[in-house]
Structure formats: structure tokens, C-alpha cells
Amino acid sequence: MDRIRVMSVFGTRPEAIKMAPLVLELAKRPEFESICCLSGQHREMLQSVMDIFGLKADYNLDIMQKQQTLSSITSRTLLGMDAVIEQAKPDLILVHGDTSTTFAGALSAFYHKVPVGHVEAGLRTYDKYSPYPEEMNRTLTGDIAALHFAPTAANAENLRRERVQGEIFVTGNTVIDAMRYTVQRDYRFSTEALNALDFEHRRVIAVTCHRRENYGAPMRNIFEAIRQLAEMHPEAEFVYPVHLSPVVREAAFGMLADVPQVHLIDPIDVQEMHNLMARCFMVMTDSGGLQEEAPALGKPVLVLRRETERPEAVTAGTVKLAGVEQATIVRLADELLSDPAAYRKMAKAVNPYGDGSACPRIAEAIEWHFGLCKDRPADFC
Numbered sequence: 260m261d262r263i264r265v266m267s268v269f270g271t272r273p274e275a276i277k278m279a280p281l282v283l284e285l286a287k288r289p290e291f292e293s294i295c296c297l298s299g300q301h302r303e304m305l306q307s308v309m310d311i312f313g314l315k316a317d318y319n320l321d322i323m324q325k326q327q328t329l330s331s332i333t334s335r336t337l338l339g340m341d342a343v344i345e346q347a348k349p350d351l352i353l354v355h356g357d358t359s360t361t362f363a364g365a366l367s368a369f370y371h372k373v374p375v376g377h378v379e380a381g382l383r384t385y386d387k388y389s390p391y392p393e394e395m396n397r398t399l400t401g402d403i404a405a406l407h408f409a410p411t412a413a414n415a416e417n418l419r420r421e422r423v424q425g426e427i428f429v430t431g432n433t434v435i436d437a438m439r440y441t442v443q444r445d446y447r448f449s450t451e452a453l454n455a456l457d458f459e460h461r462r463v464i465a466v467t468c469h470r471r472e473n474y475g476a477p478m479r480n481i482f483e484a485i486r487q488l489a490e491m492h493p494e495a496e497f498v499y500p501v502h503l504s505p506v507v508r509e510a511a512f513g514m515l516a517d518v519p520q521v522h523l524i525d526p527i528d529v530q531e532m533h534n535l536m537a538r539c540f541m542v543m544t545d546s547g548g549l550q551e552e553a554p555a556l557g558k559p560v561l562v563l564r565r566e567t568e569r570p571e572a573v574t575a576g577t578v579k580l581a582g583v584e585q586a587t588i589v590r591l592a593d594e595l596l597s598d599p600a601a602y603r604k605m606a607k608a609v610n611p612y613g614d615g616s617a618c619p620r621i622a623e624a625i626e627w628h629f630g631l632c633k634d635r636p637a638d639f640c
């Protein structure tokens with residue numbers, strides 16, 4: 260029998276990190292021909308992930324433009340995908356998460372009547388503009404998909420409530436699988452600025468901030484809060500690998516470059532990032548991925564957003580929604596820095612997002628869908 264042609268389409272750093280272990284899993288299984296198509300929505304930040312996981316792209320649409328708009332990402336991906344799908348003739352297209360590449364990849368598959376598998380399906384805030392445009396990207400992708408790989412039972416429940424068509428599987432999040440490759444006990448950083456940090460005697464706080472809905476006033480509030488915290492806590496060091504978005508870089512360097520306890524560095528590769536988180540005191544972020552990774556490493560997280568589609572770690576007590584107001588962010592971070600009991604309460608390793616076996620579950624679900632095995636994989640719970 261011919262092998263099943265599964266084409267994974269992704270384009271940004273977080274999609275690549277979370278799809279990499281799945282691409283590797285598919286490649287291991289003889290019944291699949293695994294094809295990798297990059298939109299190239301990100302460039303340097305994407306290539307860095309491909310290098311760490313040893314992945315090679317079969318296709319790269321290379322669409323990135325400086326300060327690109329949502330329309331340009333979507334339209335350039337859609338136009339580029341036509342020729343790729345015609346040439347590669349995939350039996351299934353996999354997309355991940357909620358970026359503009361995700362949505363455009365799914366829409367293009369639909370136009371070519373190729374079924375879509377949605378990895379990291381069912382996350383919702385039910386607020387169209389937060390996160391923006393991700394909430395709408397993932398909802399529309401859910402409408403198109405035939406196979407929905409939901410990380411948690413609550414994500415699957417969202418999809419059932421919305422009565423999406425197709426099969427829903429609870430798989431765990433593939434990011435926990437990715438961390439099996441990256442986190443090492445005796446890891447040595449290759450970034451000089453990270454090697455220079457004294458993790459034992461200083462309070463090292465890992466920071467990231469990049470979301471579109473935080474552009475402008477929210478981002479200014481967040482950076483003001485960091486300035487204030489640095490003054491209040493001379494024992495703290497903030498390490499912030501700044502996203503390559505020109506909007507973010509202008510704001511971050513404009514407001515924080517003169518604070519000696521704040522280390523603004525270029526984006527680091529995912530192995531450096533995961534091992535930085537494993538060693539830090541706590542994490543302050545508006546990232547989606549960091550909210551899943553830090554709890555698994557036992558690090559408290561303050562989420563610099565108004566809402567989150569990842570409530571599981573909030574319920575487990577290791578993540579707090581800090582919002583985007585300076586006073587609240589300062590109060591919550593100050594509490595963790597000043598009160599050991601409050602810190603201990605949050606610093607416990609929990610793994611609501613996965614057990615490291617999401618990728619084999621997804622591969623088995625695809626096999627089951629194509630009639631290659633009798634049994635549907637058991638849900639992650």
C-alpha cells in the first residue's frame with residue numbers, strides 16, 4: 260500500500276517548536292511519508308528551531324516581510340500553498356495552534372479539499388480580540404479541521420460545545436514532548452549573557468513580551484512595572500530575549516535599555532530558553548508557550564495579559580493572570596520576591612498540559628483515521 264502523505268505546515272517559532280517532535284515521530288513510522296512545508300512567516304526565529312531539531316523543509320514559501328501585516332501573511336501563504344499542494348498531493352495537512360499561517364494553511368487545504376488535522380485544537384478565550392488575531396485564527400481553523408488534537412479535556416469540551424465536525428482526540432500538548440529533547444540537568448549555555456548570570460545568588464526572572472494586543476499602552480505598563488521592580492529589588496535580574504518584531508524592539512529597548520538589572524538580549528534558541536526557565540526564579544510573560552512550559556519546570560508564572568486560554572495551570576496554582584496594569588504586576592511580582600511562603604505555594608511542578616506522549620498519540624490517531632489500526636488511541640487525562 261502507498262504510504263500516507265502527511266504534510267505539516269507551519270511558519271512561526273512556537274509552531275515549529277511544537278510541531279518538531281511530531282514531524283520526527285511521523286518520520287519514524289514507515290506507513291507515513293512526512294512532508295514539511297514552511298510558510299516562512301518567521302525567518303531567523305524559525306530556522307533556529309529547525310536547526311535544533313535537525314529538521315529540513317521540503318518547501319519554504321519564505322513570505323516574511325519587515326513589519327508584515329496580517330493580510331500580507333495570510334494572502335502570501337494562501338497564494339504560495341496552491342503550487343505546493345498541487346505538487347506534493349498530501350492525503351492530510353497538519354497545522355498547529357492559532358497563527359496566521361495556521362489559518363491560511365487550513366484554508367488552503369480546504370480549497371484543495373485536503374482534510375486538515377489541527378494540533379493544539381480547542382483553546383479559547385471566547386473574546387475575538389484577545390488574543391488578537393489568534394482567537395479567530397484557531398476558531399476558524401477548528402471549523403475547517405477534520406481531526407482535532409486537543410491538548411486537554413477542557414479544550415476538547417470547548418470543541419464539543421461548539422459542535423465542530425470531525426473527530427476529537429485528547430492528546431496532551433506536544434510542547435511537553437519537545438521539552439524531552441531540550442531540557443538537560445548539566446546544560447551549559449552558549450549565550451554569553453546567560454553564562455554570566457549568577458542563578459544561585461541572584462533572583463533571575465525570565466521575561467518575554469510580544470503579543471499584538473499588548474502593543475502600545477499595555478506594553479508600556481509592563482515595562483514600567485519591570486523598571487519599578489528592578490528598583491525595589493536590587494537582588495533581581497531580568498533576562499528578556501527580545502522578539503525580532505520591530506514594534507516590540509523599539510518599545511523594549513526604548514524603555515529598558517538603561518536599567519542595569521535588565522538584560523535585553525536577542526532571541527535565544529529553544530534549548531537555551533527551556534534551560535533558562537529550568538534555572539530561573541520565576542517567569543513573567545505574555546507568551547502562550549511559556550505558560551505551558553514553566554509549570555512543568557516548577558516555576559511560577561505571571562501572565563502579562565488580560566485573559567488566558569490556558570486556565571489549567573491557573574487552577575493548579577502555578578500561574579497567575581497579572582493583567583497589563585503596572586500596579587497589579589508590581590504587586591504580584593513583589594509578593595513572590597518578598598514572601599517565601601507565597602513563592603513556595605506557586606513553585607510546584609505540575610503537568611496539566613501533557614505527559615510527553617502527545618506525538619505518538621497523534622500519529623496513532625492518524626493511523627486509526629486512515630484505517631491502519633483497529634483501536635482509537637486512549638485519551639490523555
Ligand code: UD1
Pocket residue numbers: 271272273300301302303304305323324325326327328329332357358359360392393469470471503504505
Ligand atoms: C506571530 C503570531 C503570534 C505568535 C508569534 C510567536 C500571527 C498573526 N502572530 O506574531 O500568534 O504568538 O508569532 O512569536 O500569526 N521578525 C523577524 N524575524 C523573525 C520573526 C519575526 O524579523 O524570525 C519580525 C519581522 O519584521 C515581522 C515581525 O517580526 O514582520 C512580526 O512577525 P509576525 O509573524 O507578523 O508577528 P509576531 O508578533 O511574531
Ligand code: UDP
Pocket residue numbers: 272273276467469500501525526527528529530532533545546547548549552
Ligand atoms: N522561545 C525561544 N526563544 C526565545 C523566546 C521564546 O525559543 O528567545 C520559545 C519558548 O520557550 C516557547 C516559544 O518560544 O517554546 C514561545 O514562542 P512565542 O512566545 O514567540 O509565541 P507564543 O507561544 O506566545 O505563540
